[in-house]
Amino acid sequence: MWTDELIDDYVRFMRSNRGLSEHTCRAYAADIRQCLDFLARERSIQRLQDVAITDLRSWMARESQQVVRSSLARKTVAIRRFFSWAQQHHIIDANPAARLGTPKQAQTLPAVLNEHQALDLMGTVEAQCTDQPAPADRKEARQEAIALRDCAMIELLYATGIRVAELTALDQRDLNFSNRTVKVTGKGNKQRVVPFGIPAQHALEQWLGTQGRPVLANGSSGDALFLGARGGRVDQRIVRSAVHEHARDAQVPDISPHALRHSAATHMLNGGADLREVQEMLGHESLATTQRYTHVSIEQLRQRYEQAFPRA
Incomplete structure (x- = not known):
């Protein structure tokens, strides 16, 4: 079973090695906890090792009904980076998020004043x-x-x-x-x-x-x-x-x-x-x-x- 300590370890790694801001680190941690809670509650998954890409896609499908595309894209990036880190640190054998696609963003022009x-x-x-x-x-x-x-x-x-x-x-x-x-x-x-x-x-x-x-x-x-x-x-x-x-x-x-x-x-x-x-x-x-x-x-x-x- 994953723990808050595991997520905290990941956030410390991202803060010190990737130079992410505190705001981004907090957002990533919240996204990861939300995803893992969903997997435990809805998919009865208790170990990080047991997560499959179908489980992550099920989570994305649920999130796509609740958040805008930009937020879903951020959440997906957070999960991909987390599982990549877990594999690199031998916490899991394979990365189930490696082929998890990022939702395409609508190409809207930014609002400006003339x-x-x-x-x-x-x-x-x-x-x-x-x-x-x-x-x-x-x-x-x-x-x-x-x-x-x-x-x-x-x-x-x-x-x-x-x-x-x-x-x-x-x-x-x-x-x-x-x-x-x-x-x-x-x-x-x-x-x-x-x-x-x-x-x-x-x-x-x-x-x-x-x-x-x-x-x-x-x-x-x-x-x-x-x-x-x-x-x-x-x-x-x-x-x-x-x-x-x-x-x-x-x-x-x-x-x-x-x-x-x-x-x-x-x-x-x-x-x-x-x-x-x-x-x-x-x-x-x-x-x-x-x-x-x-x-x-x-x-x-x-x-x-x-x-x-x-x-x-």
Whole structure:
């Protein structure tokens, strides 16, 4: 019978040898436990050695009725990696998941803002980053600091196209104002240096000034660049909430931080950036992932063509 210790051993291996994030490790562990619980309950399997591919396909069939394709694909990858690890460590003789196929993903274009909508959003953000007189009391000071933080986060997200998890993991030492770049640690602990523009620099300087980060900082802050209301490192949920709120204020389509990343990539490509330069900036391992944004650009070109060309 498998045990939680076995799954914990696997997660420790993936964390130390594959450089997976804590979020991914937790998701994989939950997926594996869910699968093994199903096998024990529905297929009466008590030993990892007795699992067959038909059992795993039965689990996938059940999951396909309950989760979206992207979630099922992640679960399948987690199970394949787990059984591969178990075979490599001589826990099982053969890998029943070796021929377990990953569900094909629907090839949908990522949602993006157009350039005018992005300008409206960033204009709303910038309006809240203007210099303000010192707040009268502590409560107002904290509200002002949070407003400056949200502005800086959104400016940096759009300027760099980084992921929300990468944003929340940033430390102050990762910023280099002399050449306007930020060192980002992405998936697999891979690091890259990404440039940002003058508006993002101004917003960051406002946040790091006396009315921003120092107002929220306390003993738990460490070197974290962006802080939550209690002084610790800001949570991804707070970033998403800030993006939704500012999109509503700017009266543009409701977007997520990841959609802002899509928008930044598309606008860079529309502006003439090289595909491989955008790939490097976004931290994509595969050029095929970056090429999805060319599809967005082509779709926008088609819409402009139909609006402007008399024989469209």
